[in-house]
Amino acid sequence: MSDLDKAIAQLRACRPIPEIQVRELCYKARELLIEEGNVVSVDAPVTICGDIHGQFHDLMELFRVGGDVPDTNYLFMGDFVDRGFYSLESFLLLLCLKVRYPDRITLIRGNHESRQITTVYGFYDECLRKYGSANVWRYCCDVFDYLALGALVMGAGHDLAPIDAPFADPSQSNTDADDVEIELLNSQGQILSRFPRNRGGTQDTSQLSNTPSSPSQTKEQTPSRNGAPGTGATSTSGGSANNSGGAVLCVHGGLSPLIDSIDKIRLLDRKQEVPHEGAMCDLLWSDPDEIDGWGLSPRGAGFLFGADIVDCFNRKNDLSLICRAHQLVMEGFKEMFSSTIVTVWSAPNYCYRCGNVAAILELSEDGANAGYAPRSNGDMNRSNGVQSEKEDKRPGPGRRYRVFDAAPQDSRGMPAKKPVADYFL
Amino acid sequence: MSTIPHLNTLRSGRRGPRLRGRRGPPHAGSEDAGRFDEEDVEIGKDRIIQQTDQDASSSRMSAVSLGYLDDPFAKTLFPAGEQVPKRYPIINRGTYVRTKAIDKLVIRFLETNPNEQKQIISLGAGSDTRFFRLCAGKYKVRYHELDFESNVVPKRAAIRASEELSRMTLPSDNGSTYHLHAIDLRDLTNKSPPVLPGMSTEIPTLILSECCLCYLPPDTASSVIQYFTMNIPGSIAMILYEPIRPFDSFGKTMVSNLGSRGIELRTLKRYYSLDAQRQRLRLSGFKEGQGARDVYQLWESDEWTSKDERERIEKLEWLDEIEEWKLLASHYCVAWGWRGEPFEQAWKEVEGGRTPDEQRDDEVG
Numbered sequence: 001m002s003d004l005d006k007a008i009a010q011l012r013a014c015r016p017i018p019e020i021q022v023r024e025l026c027y028k029a030r031e032l033l034i035e036e037g038n039v040v041s042v043d044a045p046v047t048i049c050g051d052i053h054g055q056f057h058d059l060m061e062l063f064r065v066g067g068d069v070p071d072t073n074y075l076f077m078g079d080f081v082d083r084g085f086y087s088l089e090s091f092l093l094l095l096c097l098k099v100r101y102p103d104r105i106t107l108i109r110g111n112h113e114s115r116q117i118t119t120v121y122g123f124y125d126e127c128l129r130k131y132g133s134a135n136v137w138r139y140c141c142d143v144f145d146y147l148a149l150g151a152l153v154m155g156a157g158h159d160l161a162p163i164d165a166p167f168a169d170p171s172q173s174n175t176d177a178d179d180v181e182i183e184l185l186n187s188q189g190q191i192l193s194r195f196p197r198n199r200g201g202t203q204d205t206s207q208l209s210n211t212p213s214s215p216s217q218t219k220e221q222t223p224s225r226n227g228a229p230g231t232g233a234t235s236t237s238g239g240s241a242n243n244s245g246g247a248v249l250c251v252h253g254g255l256s257p258l259i260d261s262i263d264k265i266r267l268l269d270r271k272q273e274v275p276h277e278g279a280m281c282d283l284l285w286s287d288p289d290e291i292d293g294w295g296l297s298p299r300g301a302g303f304l305f306g307a308d309i310v311d312c313f314n315r316k317n318d319l320s321l322i323c324r325a326h327q328l329v330m331e332g333f334k335e336m337f338s339s340t341i342v343t344v345w346s347a348p349n350y351c352y353r354c355g356n357v358a359a360i361l362e363l364s365e366d367g368a369n370a371g372y373a374p375r376s377n378g379d380m381n382r383s384n385g386v387q388s389e390k391e392d393k394r395p396g397p398g399r400r401y402r403v404f405d406a407a408p409q410d411s412r413g414m415p416a417k418k419p420v421a422d423y424f425l
Numbered sequence: 426m427s428t429i430p431h432l433n434t435l436r437s438g439r440r441g442p443r444l445r446g447r448r449g450p451p452h453a454g455s456e457d458a459g460r461f462d463e464e465d466v467e468i469g470k471d472r473i474i475q476q477t478d479q480d481a482s483s484s485r486m487s488a489v490s491l492g493y494l495d496d497p498f499a500k501t502l503f504p505a506g507e508q509v510p511k512r513y514p515i516i517n518r519g520t521y522v523r524t525k526a527i528d529k530l531v532i533r534f535l536e537t538n539p540n541e542q543k544q545i546i547s548l549g550a551g552s553d554t555r556f557f558r559l560c561a562g563k564y565k566v567r568y569h570e571l572d573f574e575s576n577v578v579p580k581r582a583a584i585r586a587s588e589e590l591s592r593m594t595l596p597s598d599n600g601s602t603y604h605l606h607a608i609d610l611r612d613l614t615n616k617s618p619p620v621l622p623g624m625s626t627e628i629p630t631l632i633l634s635e636c637c638l639c640y641l642p643p644d645t646a647s648s649v650i651q652y653f654t655m656n657i658p659g660s661i662a663m664i665l666y667e668p669i670r671p672f673d674s675f676g677k678t679m680v681s682n683l684g685s686r687g688i689e690l691r692t693l694k695r696y697y698s699l700d701a702q703r704q705r706l707r708l709s710g711f712k713e714g715q716g717a718r719d720v721y722q723l724w725e726s727d728e729w730t731s732k733d734e735r736e737r738i739e740k741l742e743w744l745d746e747i748e749e750w751k752l753l754a755s756h757y758c759v760a761w762g763w764r765g766e767p768f769e770q771a772w773k774e775v776e777g778g779r780t781p782d783e784q785r786d787d788e789v790g
Contacts, residue, residue: 112745116743117745120514120742121513299745300743300744327748328746328748328749328752329748330674350749352682353675353678353749353753354674354675354749354752355675355677355678356674422682423679424484424516424519424523424636425477425481425484425636
């Protein structure tokens, strides 16, 4: 058993590894990450995960539900640290897995992978508490600076790869398995529901979430794609024929008014602390919202962006979907703007307080293309700027969401530190 | 959600009726070290509730030290030598909104007919500084603070140790007085309840309960309110600050988490929504008007939190947890109700009526 495998075993048991080993790990990880572009290319099949926030036991539950590394190909969209009690163990385990199986796991940067934010939201204090010095925090922050800013998933299939799974409710078992666009599974691997491709109807897939129970969930209408994109962009694309699922852009937060093409992301100098403003900051901080164009973010960094912005960006870059994390959604995932963007959230009962479920998103490999599809990036199929007619079928890839609760209580030890003033007393 | 680590299960177990005042023989199984005498459990629970003031005091100190609130007295009443605690930004913001909203209602009351003698009775006041911040030397107020002896003793000591606070608590020429009562509020529900020294039954009186009555059984909480509404026949009003919405998933988790710390929010299910709180105040005798707003509404509304203030607060700390802030803040409310003048004049224009959003509360309730 190599030292790395030993470290993985130790971290899987939620025990920190010695400082000297952390240093070595971080050094190796940096060497690996420095070779990655700002936007990593990832081939489907892949399982896309949102925020983890140091909820180690829930990360273990995620691996149980989604399959272990390296059997499953994972893409984590950042925010590994802060808030939970085990940021250190969670991040180091993911980093070990990255070094051990570099082609089977992709890590991109979240807004919490930052020196400034981790001093406010807990990771710094946790390192200090567990090692007695800030060295480990420094090593980790150095790794943060090298994490990619986004990932582009290629070759995701229009159709979901069939799985041999029973229905949670046996009376539904005769549901048509053909032409499924969205499949929803519980943590036992049972199918909760299936949604076929929308045949000219106006099925609102956001409705497949449960009735919202929190005020953050009040906006659930997904306006249909109409009206011209509010920018002067003339390059649109109906998607190329040999890319049936379309490319999927994964980024922690969202879009930036300074970025109108994926190539512009590639040109950024990312090897730095997350700046307070600018394109790199926006990618990690922005949120989609039911507005037109761009708006100010209540977070104090990044922007809000509307359906028109997403539509325009996706057309220009030949994307079928933007996948992002960053926002707590009570049902684990939330599709917006006619399923052109989805939020995936993977920290169940966030902060041990919010009572939400978590989700991961599986994209299948496109059978026809054996997992590889060239990306046209707006250069092919140029049209004259007129939007194509609304298509009867959604262009997006088949999406399988697995929804899970917080890890059972007996799987976790006592928290390292009792939470204080969680509420107003 | 039963997935929360239970840190204090021994104290949070099912409890029978309170045995206070009916001290019986020891529990039959009391030799068994694993079992708690119910009386011990009750005493332990009281202690936990008394300690919630330390939480409130810490949160106040955190908010003051970061510039959310201007409160020179928080430090004087904060235990000497203890480190200034650091709270998450959402807790600081919540502490700010709650303090300012209650202050606004209190100030409107004091500013209406400012020369008239008034009375404020603060239930479970703990280390609260409102008297020193708003009243002392400014208004003609009889100010009463009621709390457990264990919370009153350190406050009294801190006041005595400070020349400034001692001076402020002396009776002044204009008729202002300050009274600190060591009392178990449940004693006010006895058949022959104690008389509160210095309490007038003839001047307009405002009752404050900031996270206090919610720890009592609902009927006891009602009886405490009744003690005041019966004894003071004239103008009287009440301001409540309490958790609400226990039935959605955040609410359920909140109940379970606090339960694991031994904190039981006993009135929460009965007064589960803004409308239930308005109703409660109306039925408690504050017939002339009632209002209620959750903390998120108080933050978002220009009437309650001015745009300038919101911008100032937003700049104090990076608050990344927008969704969580909405969740947390919408699970606490300020509710108020009144009868008679000067309350009618002071509060009738204050925004607090039912909003369309509240429809959802009726559905889950």
